[in-house]
Amino acid sequence: MSNGFDVELDGIDMGQEQVQALVKKYKKVKKYQKSNLFVVKTLDGTEDYVSKLIEEGEEYGALD
Numbered sequence: 001m002s003n004g005f006d007v008e009l010d011g012i013d014m015g016q017e018q019v020q021a022l023v024k025k026y027k028k029v030k031k032y033q034k035s036n037l038f039v040v041k042t043l044d045g046t047e048d049y050v051s052k053l054i055e056e057g058e059e060y061g062a063l064d
Contacts, residue, residue, distance in 0.1 A: 029053065 012019075032038055033050060041047035 014022075029050065038047060038050070
């Protein structure tokens with residue numbers, strides 16, 4: 001079996017528990033993005049959860 005996301009994070013100022021929580025949140029967001037509900041909300045203009053996350057990422061320069 002592989003360790004999956006259990007990797008050493010040298011140079012990152014986060015604990016292992018925080019990283020696991022972040023990975024869990026990331027997986028939930030990706031699952032939501034693949035759902036039909038996300039597509040419908042995007043088409044009618046009411047989707048705001050993922051768009052806020054994208055704006056936040058662009059603000060911090062994480063996305064180019």
